[in-house]
Amino acid sequence: MAGPLTGKHIVLGVTGSIACYKALDLASKMVQAGAWVDTIMSYGATQFVTPLAFRSITHRAVVTDTFDADSEYSVEHVALAQQADVIIVAPATVHCIAKMALGLADDPLTTTLVAAKCPLVIAPAMDGNMYDHPATQANLATLRDRGVVIAGPGTGRLASGLMGVGRLLETPELLGYISYAMGKDGDLAGRTVVVSAGGTAEPIDPVRVITNHSSGKMGYALAEAARDRGANVVLVAAPTNLADPVLMKVVHVRTAKQMGEAVKEYVKTADALVMAAAVADYRPLEEAGQKIKKDDDELNIALAKTDDILKSAQGNFVRVGFAAESQNLVENAKAKVSGKNLDLIAANDITAEGSGFGSDTNKVTLIGRDLAVEELPLLTKYEVSNRIWDRVAGLFRD
Numbered sequence: 001m002a003g004p005l006t007g008k009h010i011v012l013g014v015t016g017s018i019a020c021y022k023a024l025d026l027a028s029k030m031v032q033a034g035a036w037v038d039t040i041m042s043y044g045a046t047q048f049v050t051p052l053a054f055r056s057i058t059h060r061a062v063v064t065d066t067f068d069a070d071s072e073y074s075v076e077h078v079a080l081a082q083q084a085d086v087i088i089v090a091p092a093t094v095h096c097i098a099k100m101a102l103g104l105a106d107d108p109l110t111t112t113l114v115a116a117k118c119p120l121v122i123a124p125a126m127d128g129n130m131y132d133h134p135a136t137q138a139n140l141a142t143l144r145d146r147g148v149v150i151a152g153p154g155t156g157r158l159a160s161g162l163m164g165v166g167r168l169l170e171t172p173e174l175l176g177y178i179s180y181a182m183g184k185d186g187d188l189a190g191r192t193v194v195v196s197a198g199g200t201a202e203p204i205d206p207v208r209v210i211t212n213h214s215s216g217k218m219g220y221a222l223a224e225a226a227r228d229r230g231a232n233v234v235l236v237a238a239p240t241n242l243a244d245p246v247l248m249k250v251v252h253v254r255t256a257k258q259m260g261e262a263v264k265e266y267v268k269t270a271d272a273l274v275m276a277a278a279v280a281d282y283r284p285l286e287e288a289g290q291k292i293k294k295d296d297d298e299l300n301i302a303l304a305k306t307d308d309i310l311k312s313a314q315g316n317f318v319r320v321g322f323a324a325e326s327q328n329l330v331e332n333a334k335a336k337v338s339g340k341n342l343d344l345i346a347a348n349d350i351t352a353e354g355s356g357f358g359s360d361t362n363k364v365t366l367i368g369r370d371l372a373v374e375e376l377p378l379l380t381k382y383e384v385s386n387r388i389w390d391r392v393a394g395l396f397r398d
C-alpha cells in the first residue's frame with residue numbers, strides 16, 4: 001500500500017517535553033506507512049520516555065549519545081543526516097528551537113540537524129508563555145526564513161492544565177507536514193488546483209437529506225497528493241468523516257448548489273479543476289420547513305435537476321472529471337469527456353473489487369481529450385492521484 005512515506009528514511013528528533021509520549025505514536029504511524037525511522041533523543045527526552053520504547057516501535061537503534069562507540073552508524077550525525085529524506089523534530093522544545101536558530105551542535109540531534117541538507121520539519125510543543133516569548137518567536141522566524149517547515153503548535157489544553165497555544169499537533173497532521181516538506185518544491189509548485197470531494201447532501205426537510213455513498217477518500221487523496229507536489233490546494237468538501245488535511249484551504253459545503261458556488265469562485269484563479277465529488281443530479285424541488293410526518297402510506301418528493309458544476313465551469317484551466325459507472329465504463333466515460341468538454345476523465349467501475357465506496361484503493365481508467373484509453377492497475381487512492389497529477393502536469397495551459 002504505497003503512500004507518501006513508503007520507503008523514505010526519516011529521522012525523528014525527540015526533545016524533552018511531556019508531549020514525548022505522542023512522538024511514539026508518530027513513530028509507529030510512520031513505520032506503518034512504510035518509512036525507515038531513526039530516532040535521535042535529547043537527554044531531556046530520555047527522562048520522559050525510554051529509548052527502548054522507540055527502539056521497540058521502529059526496530060532500529062536509537063541514538064542518545066554522541067560518543068556511543070557501539071553504534072551501528074560510524075559517525076552518526078553525518079551518516080543519519082546523509083541518508084535522511086526528511087527530518088522531523090517532534091516535540092521541539094523552546095531550548096532546541098533556540099539551539100537550531102543559532103546553529104549550535106552540542107548533542108547528537110543538533111549535530112545531525114546542522115549536518116543535514118534534507119527538508120526539515122519542527123513541531124513545537126511548550127507552554128503558551130514560552131511560545132509567545134519574543135526570543136522564541138524570533139527563533140521560529142529565523143528557522144522559517146531558512147526554509148524549515150514549522151508544524152503548529154496547536155491550540156487546546158496544555159500540560160499545565162491551562163488552555164492556550166503550545167500543543168503538539170496530532171499525528172495525522174504531522175504526517176501531512178512531513179509529506180508536504182518532502183514535496184513542496186515539486187512539479188506543481190506555483191500552481192493552484194481546486195479539488196472537490198465527498199457526496200453532496202440535499203435537504204428534504206430539517207431532518208433528512210438525499211445523499212450517496214461517497215466517502216470523500218478519492219478527493220482527499222487527490223488534494224493531499226497535489227499538496228505534496230507543491231500545489232496551492234483548495235479542497236471543496238461535501239460532508240465526509242475525514243479530518244481536514246493540513247496546509248490547504250478547505251471549503252466545507254453541503255449541497256450541490258453550495259459546491260457549485262464555491263467551485264465557481266475558486267476556479268477563477270486556478271490552473272486545474274478536478275471534480276472527484278459525487279454531486280447529486282437531483283435535489284428536492286422544495287425543502288419542507290418542518291419535519292415531514294408519516295401521515296400517508298406513500299410519500300412522493302418532487303425532484304429538480306441540479307446544475308452540472310463541471311460542465312458549467314469553463315475557463316483557462318485544466319478540467320478533470322470522474323465517471324462512476326456500474327456498466328459500459330469506457331463508452332459512458334468517453335461520452336462525458338466530450339459532453340463536459342474535459343481534458344481528462346478518471347472512470348471507475350464501482351462494482352469492481354477494491355474500487356468500491358470507502359475503499360483505500362481504486363482501479364481507474366484514464367481517458368484523455370483524444371479519447372485514448374489508459375487502464376491503470378489497482379492502486380492506492382494516493383497513487384491513483386499521482387497518476388492523475390502526472391497527466392495534469394503535462395496539460396497546463398501556460
Ligand code: CTP
Pocket residue numbers: 256275276277278279280281306307308309310311320321322323324325336
Ligand atoms: N458532476 C458535476 N455536477 C453535477 C453532476 C456531476 O460537476 N451536477 C461531475 C462529477 O463530479 C464528475 C462528473 O461530473 O466529475 C461525472 O459525474 P457522474 O455522476 O459520473 O456523471 P453525471 O454527469 O452525473 O451523469 P450520470 O449520473 O447520468 O452518469
